[in-house]
Amino acid sequence: MAFDKFFIQQSVKDFPVTVARGIGQVMFQDNMWTGVLFLIGIFWGAYMEGFPLVAWGALVGVLASTLTGYILRLPDQKGANGLWGFNGVLVGCAFPTFLASTVWMWIGLIICSALTTIARSGMDNVLSRWHVSSFTFPFVFCTWIFLLSARLFDGFPAMYMGSPEFPHGDAAKVSMDFGNLVIYWLRGISQVFLIKSWVCGVFFLAGLAVSSWRAAVWAAVGSAIALFIAFIWNGPATDISDGLYGFSPVLTAIALGATFCNFSWRSAIWAVLGTIVTVFIQAAMNAFFAPMGLPTLTGPFCVGTWIFLLPAYKFFQPESK
Amino acid sequence: MAFDKFFIQQSVKDFPVTVARGIGQVMFQDNMWTGVLFLIGIFWGAYMEGFPLVAWGALVGVLASTLTGYILRLPDQKGANGLWGFNGVLVGCAFPTFLASTVWMWIGLIICSALTTIARSGMDNVLSRWHVSSFTFPFVFCTWIFLLSARLFDGFPAMYMGSPEFPHGDAAKVSMDFGNLVIYWLRGISQVFLIKSWVCGVFFLAGLAVSSWRAAVWAAVGSAIALFIAFIWNGPATDISDGLYGFSPVLTAIALGATFCNFSWRSAIWAVLGTIVTVFIQAAMNAFFAPMGLPTLTGPFCVGTWIFLLPAYKFFQPESK
Amino acid sequence: MAFDKFFIQQSVKDFPVTVARGIGQVMFQDNMWTGVLFLIGIFWGAYMEGFPLVAWGALVGVLASTLTGYILRLPDQKGANGLWGFNGVLVGCAFPTFLASTVWMWIGLIICSALTTIARSGMDNVLSRWHVSSFTFPFVFCTWIFLLSARLFDGFPAMYMGSPEFPHGDAAKVSMDFGNLVIYWLRGISQVFLIKSWVCGVFFLAGLAVSSWRAAVWAAVGSAIALFIAFIWNGPATDISDGLYGFSPVLTAIALGATFCNFSWRSAIWAVLGTIVTVFIQAAMNAFFAPMGLPTLTGPFCVGTWIFLLPAYKFFQPESK
Numbered sequence: 001m002a003f004d005k006f007f008i009q010q011s012v013k014d015f016p017v018t019v020a021r022g023i024g025q026v027m028f029q030d031n032m033w034t035g036v037l038f039l040i041g042i043f044w045g046a047y048m049e050g051f052p053l054v055a056w057g058a059l060v061g062v063l064a065s066t067l068t069g070y071i072l073r074l075p076d077q078k079g080a081n082g083l084w085g086f087n088g089v090l091v092g093c094a095f096p097t098f099l100a101s102t103v104w105m106w107i108g109l110i111i112c113s114a115l116t117t118i119a120r121s122g123m124d125n126v127l128s129r130w131h132v133s134s135f136t137f138p139f140v141f142c143t144w145i146f147l148l149s150a151r152l153f154d155g156f157p158a159m160y161m162g163s164p165e166f167p168h169g170d171a172a173k174v175s176m177d178f179g180n181l182v183i184y185w186l187r188g189i190s191q192v193f194l195i196k197s198w199v200c201g202v203f204f205l206a207g208l209a210v211s212s213w214r215a216a217v218w219a220a221v222g223s224a225i226a227l228f229i230a231f232i233w234n235g236p237a238t239d240i241s242d243g244l245y246g247f248s249p250v251l252t253a254i255a256l257g258a259t260f261c262n263f264s265w266r267s268a269i270w271a272v273l274g275t276i277v278t279v280f281i282q283a284a285m286n287a288f289f290a291p292m293g294l295p296t297l298t299g300p301f302c303v304g305t306w307i308f309l310l311p312a313y314k315f316f317q318p319e320s321k
Numbered sequence: 322m323a324f325d326k327f328f329i330q331q332s333v334k335d336f337p338v339t340v341a342r343g344i345g346q347v348m349f350q351d352n353m354w355t356g357v358l359f360l361i362g363i364f365w366g367a368y369m370e371g372f373p374l375v376a377w378g379a380l381v382g383v384l385a386s387t388l389t390g391y392i393l394r395l396p397d398q399k400g401a402n403g404l405w406g407f408n409g410v411l412v413g414c415a416f417p418t419f420l421a422s423t424v425w426m427w428i429g430l431i432i433c434s435a436l437t438t439i440a441r442s443g444m445d446n447v448l449s450r451w452h453v454s455s456f457t458f459p460f461v462f463c464t465w466i467f468l469l470s471a472r473l474f475d476g477f478p479a480m481y482m483g484s485p486e487f488p489h490g491d492a493a494k495v496s497m498d499f500g501n502l503v504i505y506w507l508r509g510i511s512q513v514f515l516i517k518s519w520v521c522g523v524f525f526l527a528g529l530a531v532s533s534w535r536a537a538v539w540a541a542v543g544s545a546i547a548l549f550i551a552f553i554w555n556g557p558a559t560d561i562s563d564g565l566y567g568f569s570p571v572l573t574a575i576a577l578g579a580t581f582c583n584f585s586w587r588s589a590i591w592a593v594l595g596t597i598v599t600v601f602i603q604a605a606m607n608a609f610f611a612p613m614g615l616p617t618l619t620g621p622f623c624v625g626t627w628i629f630l631l632p633a634y635k636f637f638q639p640e641s642k
Numbered sequence: 643m644a645f646d647k648f649f650i651q652q653s654v655k656d657f658p659v660t661v662a663r664g665i666g667q668v669m670f671q672d673n674m675w676t677g678v679l680f681l682i683g684i685f686w687g688a689y690m691e692g693f694p695l696v697a698w699g700a701l702v703g704v705l706a707s708t709l710t711g712y713i714l715r716l717p718d719q720k721g722a723n724g725l726w727g728f729n730g731v732l733v734g735c736a737f738p739t740f741l742a743s744t745v746w747m748w749i750g751l752i753i754c755s756a757l758t759t760i761a762r763s764g765m766d767n768v769l770s771r772w773h774v775s776s777f778t779f780p781f782v783f784c785t786w787i788f789l790l791s792a793r794l795f796d797g798f799p800a801m802y803m804g805s806p807e808f809p810h811g812d813a814a815k816v817s818m819d820f821g822n823l824v825i826y827w828l829r830g831i832s833q834v835f836l837i838k839s840w841v842c843g844v845f846f847l848a849g850l851a852v853s854s855w856r857a858a859v860w861a862a863v864g865s866a867i868a869l870f871i872a873f874i875w876n877g878p879a880t881d882i883s884d885g886l887y888g889f890s891p892v893l894t895a896i897a898l899g900a901t902f903c904n905f906s907w908r909s910a911i912w913a914v915l916g917t918i919v920t921v922f923i924q925a926a927m928n929a930f931f932a933p934m935g936l937p938t939l940t941g942p943f944c945v946g947t948w949i950f951l952l953p954a955y956k957f958f959q960p961e962s963k
Contacts (some may be wrong), residue, residue: 104875108922115919115949122952126772130447149925151809151932155875164808164933166485167472167613233425233476277436280429283470290472291485291612291933292809307436310443451768487806488793488934554746554797598757601750604791611793612806612933628757631764 011070022062022085024211026136026192027204027219027251028259030081031211038193041203042093045195053096054195057109061092064113072117087116087139093194094143094297097160104155108146115142132309135255140297148294164293167286170236180241181227188223188246192298196242208254215258222246222253222275229279245282248301252278255305270308278304332391343383343406345532347457347513348525348540348572349580351402352532359514362524363414366516374417375516378430382413385434395442408437408460414515415464415618418481425476429467436463453630456576458623469615485614488607491557501562502548509544509567513619517563529575536579543567543574543596550600566603569622573599576626591629599625653712664704664727666853668778668834669846669861669893670901672723673853680835683845684735687837695738696837699751703734706755716763729758729781735836736785736939739802746797750788757784774951777897782939790936806935809928812878822883823869830865830888834940838884850896857900864888864895864917871921887924890943894920897947912950920946 020035027034039058046055065088095109116138123134123141150156151164174184186201193200201223208216226249230240239245257271281304285296341356348355360379367376386409395405416430437459444455444462471477472485495505507522514521522544529537547570551561560566578592602625606617662677669676681700688697707730716726737751758780765776765783792798793806816826828843835842843865850858868891872882881887899913923946927938
């Protein structure tokens with residue numbers, strides 16, 4: 001019964017679509033064209049930025065985590081919707097962003113991507129009791145394990161990770177020039193895939209728009225809110241201009257604004273509130289992990305969205321119905 | 322239907338009582354007079370201590386979180402019992418205690434207080450599966466976010482927060498003078514609202530006694546146990562004399578001794594054990610958060626009480642029945 | 643009814659067996675002879691290592707936690723299977739390993755051991771919703787509290803704990819000599835009880851084999867995998883040769899390979915994967931806790947096994963049936 005011919009034939013046929021959908025699901029879009037546009041954006045951004053391995057890592061990661069889903073024969077429907085791939089593609093972006101390229105890094109990337117499919121199955125098993133999903137937390141949690149281990153295992157050279165240090169502010173000020181602000185705003189969107197490139201941000205917005213105008217609008221709004229909040233609260237200038245305060249709020253905005261709530265003026269306020277809070281969570285997690293020198297990845301998005309969805313399913317449903 | 326005339330009229334009429342009850346619920350008392358005495362104690366202590374903003378913050382916080390409950394139209398009964406207010410009043414005490422007063426600090430205080438009402442709804446949704454409540458953890462969790470973000474956002478000047486550092490002991494010895502010990506003991510109670518004032522501690526005991534003699538006795542016992550344990554285990558002298566080892570054990574003692582268990586000699590031993598363990602949890606969390614320079618707030622109380630209530634509902638019920 | 647004559651007679655008669663089973667349950671063996679062999683190994687190793695108090699601590703710890711189970715009258719069957727003792731015996735090994743021997747240390751050891759029985763009841767209450775157990779996490783969590791508090795309470799002299807510091811690698815290389823590798827491999831097994839002694843490792847393997855050949859084989863495989871992974875990823879040499887990368891993977895290997903999954907080639911691959919991931923979790927937690935100077939204890943085993951059991955109960959059961 002296991003690995004019968006029909007299952008394998010079907011899987012091989014569907015595989016490219018499943019992979020593309022997986023990339024789209026990073027921003028909650030079960031749409032292969034979204035995934036294709038995201039992938040183009042990733043390659044463009046990675047090569048422009050001078051970090052081509054990030055793009056190839058993304059590809060390896062999405063393949064590894066999606067194949068793991070097939071090999072484990074997890075219930076097919078969810079996999080076909082791309083839900084095996086989105087954590088893997090992010091692992092694949094993260095490893096070459098933070099670690100130098102050694103053979104052990106690539107083996108680690110594959111193990112970690114495969115692990116996200118396993119971890120996701122368990123986390124969703126836990127969280128489904130409260131009608132929420134694990135979002136990108138399998139990626140976050142598994143990558144934290146490997147990046148932390150890079151502090152002690154020389155096989156993972158932690159070349160591009162910040163040094164562990166006590167948290168502290170940054171005296172520099174963000175440039176108020178309008179052209180720059182637009183670049184920072186688009187970078188906030190591109191950083192969802194750990195890429196600092198405004199062109200890449202445009203591709204991502206286009207990818208979203210192909211699937212859902214609403215999602216594209218909320219992504220744009222989310223990055224703008226993040227920029228505004230981080231700016232008026234006088235956050236660290238370099239991080240803000242690199243878009244590092246944007247990517248988690250962007251995801252929170254899409255999740256609350258376009259994916260898990262029906263549209264109403266109430267849910268719109270809810271999504272804006274959740275996005276604002278996610279900016280503070282981003283700063284909080286940056287400070288919390290500073291002594292370990294660990295990046296937050298999309299952890300702030302997960303925490304922020306959970307806070308705003310856990311009560312929602314109680315008092316939101318009748319409103320949004 | 323939403324925001325109909327009757328609902329608004331009723332809410333406006335009940336509002337002052339709901340707010341006062343909210344302040345009383347910090348120590349589990351659904352009693353407006355308790356709340357009034359607590360508020361008098363807060364104002365007395367804050368002005369005596371030279372930190373008047375703490376008292377005004379408390380007022381703003383309780384209003385913000387209670388109003389959020391009305392606006393979200395969470396189920397009314399619980400709100401009327403003051404369960405929307407107690408996290409907000411603590412947020413309001415914490416912000417001016419740790420951050421310098423800027424317009425952004427006050428906006429943050431209001432956002433954070435409102436957030437506690439949302440977070441509480443979600444956390445209780447999760448924890449109710451095991452018949453426990455979130456206690457003051459919404460306050461703790463949300464305030465942690467904002468205080469940590471203050472390390473990186475200059476809009477929140479972290480003026481009164483300790484510097485991040487590796488955890489270490491303190492060579493000084495606590496004074497054994499009896500008069501001093503009484504002051505430290507009462508400060509342990511006043512620190513529940515982040516105030517260091519023995520007079521304030523007397524007001525809080527009076528506020529408890531108005532509602533429940535048992536609660537007042539357990540608060541007194543809790544602070545005494547904390548002082549004793551921290552003293553014989555030779556804890557940091559300044560923190561002990563400031564009452565900083567007392568406030569969480571005080572809350573654990575009230576929770577286990579007077580609120581969630583019926584009276585029996587067994588439940589009394591249980592409450593004493595839980596209170597002792599909470600003192601060690603206080604030291605542990607102080608050490609854990611030292612590298613981030615983050616105060617524990619009432620986190621140790623939440624952890625200690627959860628440990629002792631989670632099994633209790635299984636083997637305690639038949640005893641206490 | 644409580645503490646009736648029959649209950650006490652029965653308990654006294656069963657007590658030595660219950661205690662021995664408790665020691666065996668550290669590696670999942672409900673077998674008194676396993677426990678006896680483990681205890682001999684502990685005494686041998688502790689005296690050879692020059693740390694005799696570790697062995698006496700183990701004895702005090704298992705007595706304290708088992709007695710607590712009787713006093714609380716937790717459901718008897720589980721206690722009789724030794725499930726009250728295994729956390730206590732580990733607490734008893736950990737305290738003299740990290741803290742200097744003062745009267746307060748021994749009182750703390752007893753409180754902490756007793757606390758594990760309470761904490762275990764609550765944690766299992768929570769985790770049983772997902773058909774997983776708390777494993778040794780009650781030991782881990784309660785001991786973390788007391789070891790962290792030792793940073794601030796001089797009554798617990800943190801004499802043998804590492805200094806808090808930022809995480810960093812280790813330039814030294816592990817010796818490749820075959821005789822040495824065998825010693826490191828056996829030490830990985832002995833470190834389950836915090837003892838660095840290859841003879842002790844042999845006793846533990848014998849103790850496992852008395853109860854289950856499969857468990858003994860997986861323990862051996864687990865330590866070998868850990869040594870291999872930590873070596874090729876170039877981990878810290880001293881820790882590797884002391885067996886400190888072995889003990890958690892050993893437990894994960896027994897849990898996944900021999901205890902919670904029926905045998906099949908699929909579950910074998912699953913167990914190997916889980917064991918490999920546990921090695922990285924070990925490194926990750928070492929790095930994470932470095933700024934607090936806190937040892938991970940068997941935390942990595944708990945995290946690794948949870949990750950691999952939480953989804954397993956969904957898609958593994960039909961396979962392993």
